[in-house]
């Protein structure tokens with residue numbers, strides 16, 4: 192998706208009526224409907240999903256929207272309101288891994304994955320609009336995929352449950368896009384709810400909505416987009432996943448989910464030094480997710496700051512997926528008054544989050560912008576997010 196401008200600096204997404212009008216202007220007929228799906232912030236639980244562990248993401252108030260029309264033939268025509276690709280035309284029969292470029296990999300990957308499930312996906316016309324920042328670790332790609340699968344599930348009458356849609360979008364990411372990701376991001380986008388985080392057990396896909404509201408606690412959640420672009424189809428994500436699989440194999444467990452904090456001393460004698468640190472991150476991170484859920488229930492968001500900090504330290508030192516910009520964003524936010532901060536998402540760039548007293552928001556923002564300028568880094572984009580609804584039809 193690197194050819195498109197960053198929607199973080201672009202205007203808010205077009206109202207549904209404008210998107211429908213643009214669709215009609217471009218394709219010469221009205222769309223069958225408009226669907227939207229949010230990006231996500233992961234509050235805590237990083238690189239635990241593909242280890243069958245626990246995650247606690249939430250859907251954010253930034254969405255991808257698709258206007259979709261059904262054709263009577265197999266032609267597929269795709270256009271986005273940003274980027275410079277123009278209308279991309281293909282056919283349902285020619286979809287195969289490696290056949291798509293840029294943002295079109297996401298809708299076409301979903302169509303391919305549905306066809307792999309025997310679902311008769313017709314030709315379509317699709318217009319995409321999004322205000323989820325690209326490459327910022329907020330899962331702009333899954334927002335597109337989840338909007339598309341929600342639309343196609345309805346338009347084809349496939350009747351897929353959320354769990355099936357999660358697995359279909361994972362297959363699209365893994366096998367069509369080529370990113371060996373887990374199930375967290377699409378679960379948040381499809382199953383999120385306003386005012387809640389999604390506590391997901393990635394072994395059985397059991398999801399529990401956990402109340403998570405900043406305003407009553409006098410807090411805001413800042414996202415600091417470092418503008419360091421990353422891609423999970425690059426090698427870093429895959430190599431971390433491979434280290435986890437190696438760790439589980441040597442320790443004789445199905446997945447690292449089955450290793451407890453109390454097992455780590457013994458594990459250190461069985462694993463090489465680097466693999467041990469990768470394992471220690473996952474095992475302690477699972478424990479931090481469980482502690483976070485408990486604290487949110489007992490004492491609310493003001494009580495979880497130390498767990499966010501510990502999560503960041505673990506990703507920086509043990510999993511080694513942070514970068515100088517993310518570390519600076521986290522350290523500066525903390526020093527300026529945030530009660531907890533961590534990088535969020537797969538790492539190697541993207542965004543940090545800072546849980547901040549509302550009264551300190553401007554101080555934290557100013558401090559981070561100043562620190563980035565002094566370090567010679569690109570100016571970050573800083574904005575607040577709140578837990579929002581999951582994917583739905585909006586028109």
Ligand code: GAF
Nearest residue numbers: 237238372373374375536537
């Ligand atoms: C990316 C992946 F898509 C998720 O599945 C998850 O592994 C995350 O990185 C790391 O927690 O967002």
